[in-house]
Amino acid sequence: MPTATTDVQPPLDGIRAxxxxxxxxxxxxxxxxxxxxxxxxxxxxxxxxxxxxxxxADLRGDSYQLSQMAADxxxxxxxAFCGVHFMAETADILSNRPEKLAQRGGQRVxxxxxxxxxxCSMADMAAIDQIEDAWDQLSEVIDxxxxxxxxxxxxxxxxxxxVGRHGGIVCTSSNARAAIDWAFNExxxxxxxxxxxxxxxxxxxxxxxxxxxxxxxxxxxxxPHQELGGSTEERLRQSKVILWRGHCSVxxxxxxxxxxxxxxxxxGIRVLVHPECPQEVFELADQSGSTGAIxxxxxxxxxxxxxxxxxxxxxxxxxxxxxxxxxxxxxxPVVCMCATMYRxxxxxxxxxxxNLAAGTPVNSIEVDEETAKWSLVALERMLQVR
Numbered sequence: 488m489p490t491a492t493t494d495v496q497p498p499l500d501g502i503r504a505x506x507x508x509x510x511x512x513x514x515x516x517x518x519x520x521x522x523x524x525x526x527x528x529x530x531x532x533x534x535x536x537x538x539x540x541x542x543x544a545d546l547r548g549d550s551y552q553l554s555q556m557a558a559d560x561x562x563x564x565x566x567a568f569c570g571v572h573f574m575a576e577t578a579d580i581l582s583n584r585p586e587k588l589a590q591r592g593g594q595r596v597x598x599x600x601x602x603x604x605x606x607c608s609m610a611d612m613a614a615i616d617q618i619e620d621a622w623d624q625l626s627e628v629i630d631x632x633x634x635x636x637x638x639x640x641x642x643x644x645x646x647x648x649x650v651g652r653h654g655g656i657v658c659t660s661s662n663a664r665a666a667i668d669w670a671f672n673e674x675x676x677x678x679x680x681x682x683x684x685x686x687x688x689x690x691x692x693x694x695x696x697x698x699x700x701x702x703x704x705x706x707x708x709x710x711p712h713q714e715l716g717g718s719t720e721e722r723l724r725q726s727k728v729i730l731w732r733g734h735c736s737v738x739x740x741x742x743x744x745x746x747x748x749x750x751x752x753x754x755g756i757r758v759l760v761h762p763e764c765p766q767e768v769f770e771l772a773d774q775s776g777s778t779g780a781i782x783x784x785x786x787x788x789x790x791x792x793x794x795x796x797x798x799x800x801x802x803x804x805x806x807x808x809x810x811x812x813x814x815x816x817x818x819x820p821v822v823c824m825c826a827t828m829y830r831x832x833x834x835x836x837x838x839x840x841x842n843l844a845a846g847t848p849v850n851s852i853e854v855d856e857e858t859a860k861w862s863l864v865a866l867e868r869m870l871q872v873r
Contacts, residue, residue, distance in 0.1 A: 494519045498841040505834040510539060513833035517543055520840040526562040528843075530836070531578065533570035534778050535799040539833055540569050549778050551640050551659050554578040557596075558587060565843055566598045568852075569831045571607045575600040575852040576644040580859045580866070598852045599843060601835035607641055609763075612733035613687035615645040617711040622653070625684075625729075628720045634729075635670035635680035639663070639688050641735075644854045644862050646686070651861035656868040660762050660777040663695040665872045667728070673872075684709075686731030690738065694762045694769045696728045708732050738763035741797040745818050746771045749795040758818065759784055760797035768797060778802065785810055 496516060499505055505513065521528060521543075531553040532544025541547060546556050550570060557566050558581035566582065568575040575598050581587075582596040618636075625631055636655035638646050647657055654674055658666035672679040685692030689708055696706060705727040709716030715723065716732075723729070741764050749756050759781055760772040769775055774784055781798055788794075790812035796803045797818035807815040842849045854862070 495523045495844045496841065498838070498845050498847065502834060502838050505838045508834065508837070510833055513837045514539075514543065516837045517833065517840055520837075520844045521545075523844060524565065526560070527564040528567070528840075529557050529560060529563045529565070530567045530840075531557060531569060531574075533574065534782070534802045534805075536569050536831060537801060538805065540831055540836060541805070543833075543836070544569060549659070550574040551577065552779065554581045558582040558584075561590075564591075564594065564596055566596060567836065567839055567843070568598060568600055569836065570600075571605045571610075572600060572603070572852070573607055573610050573641060573643055576854050577640065577647075577862075577866075579852050579854050580644065580647075580862050583859070584863055595853075597843070597848060599839045599848055600850050600852050601839040602830045602832075603850050605830040608736045609639075609687055609733050610642050610646075613642060613646060613711075613731055615643065615649060618646060618649055618686065621684075621709055621711060621716060624715055625723065628715070628723050630681070633675070633681040634684055635674045635682070636684045636686070637663075637666050637670055637692075638686055638865070639691060642687055644858050647862035647865050648858040649861075651864035651866075651868075655865060656872070657862075657865045658869060660691060661780060662869065662872065663691055663762070664699060666869060667692075667695060667699065669868070669872045682727050682729065684729045684731070687733035688735060688763055689730040689732060690734055690765055690769070691762050692728060692730045693766055694764075694775075697766070701727045706730050735763040737799050738797065739765065740821055741765070741768045741818050743767040743771055745797075745820065746795070748820075749816065749818065753793055753795070753814075753816070756793040756795050756814075756816075758795045758797070760818065764797050772797070782806065785813065785815070788813060 529545045532541045532547045546553055554577045557563055557578055566578050568578050579598040636650045636653050638650045638657055640657055640659050656666045667683055670680050670683045674680050707718040707722050707726050708730045710732045738761050746758050758772040759774045760768055762775050785806050793814040795816045795818045803817045839849055
């Protein structure tokens with residue numbers, strides 16, 4: 488894609504060749520592509536990425552925030568998403584929606600994921616065939632016309648499309664309450680729904696709904712490997728929110744005893760957690776919020792504040808480095824990082840960028856037109872309630 492003579496080197500023969508290079512060599516090669524492509528290239532770095540990757544990102548943020556910022560760029564023509572698969576799908580959907588394509592005369596923004604193995608364990612816990620099967624089973628017990636599906640942004644495009652087709656909405660961790668409220672009161676053309684099906688993260692759904700006055704008795708958990716999700720017809724009929732049996736492998740690790748340990752050892756410490764944490768941890772915390780909210784809380788706290796933070800390890804360590812005036816601890820005694828995010832390294836980034844510059848792109852992410860259309864419907868509903 489570079490249009491002038493540059494210092495970009497031709498791609499090496501496969502990812503294994505890049506693995507043999509030092510970080511300094513990889514940084515130089517990555518920077519050469521950045522210099523050559525200029526504002527036509529955006530490297531997006533999710534907060535959970537390794538520090539050496541984040542340092543080379545043009546934009547840093549949460550998954551949806553990054554996709555939206557890239558889509559809003561008038562000059563961007565290529566995105567390298569240092570995150571996981573569903574994030575790259577969302578970037579493709581937003582950057583190549585019809586009005587954006589029209590503005591560019593039909594030219595697509597190419598989206599690449601440096602390592603295709605960078606998936607999301609939570610997103611993988613809800614496959615589209617499982618969701619469709621659950622919907623079919625539920626239709627035999629309840630009126631699914633009055634059941635509003637809500638999917639967390641951490642889900643495959645196929646699930647977002649399912650939600651779009653069935654009158655539902657996407658949510659993030661910061662607007663989950665607004666999305667569920669919309670489902671009960673504004674879905675179905677304004678008549679609202681009788682109940683919500685929330686997937687794939689049960690903890691975000693549960694913690695949010697509890698804050699809205701819905702009780703655990705009204706929230707059966709649907710296990711896709713059992714008939715009727717392992718529930719009974721009566722319990723499903725009495726439900727308000729049907730939770731999917733999914734979770735984040737990172738936030739699932741935090742325990743109530745970890746909170747108790749820090750409170751005992753560090754009087755005055757504040758516990759700050761992500762709402763993907765289990766209910767018993769969420770309820771013991773002093774504060775909770777999305778990744779962006781966690782960062783904001785630390786940045787705005789006075790010097791000397793003590794924190795025990797329950798979220799991904801790379802982010803907590805980065806906050807510790809950026810705020811030496813505060814005392815910051817990782818909430819769990821067990822190393823707890825996002826292993827799939829960790830797959831994105833400088834070698835994969837250099838490999839994908841040099842192939843992009845050479846016109847031989849690897850690991851392109853392109854959502855099919857029908858899936859993108861219905862995903863966008865669900866995403867646009869989310870934007871209306873923010």
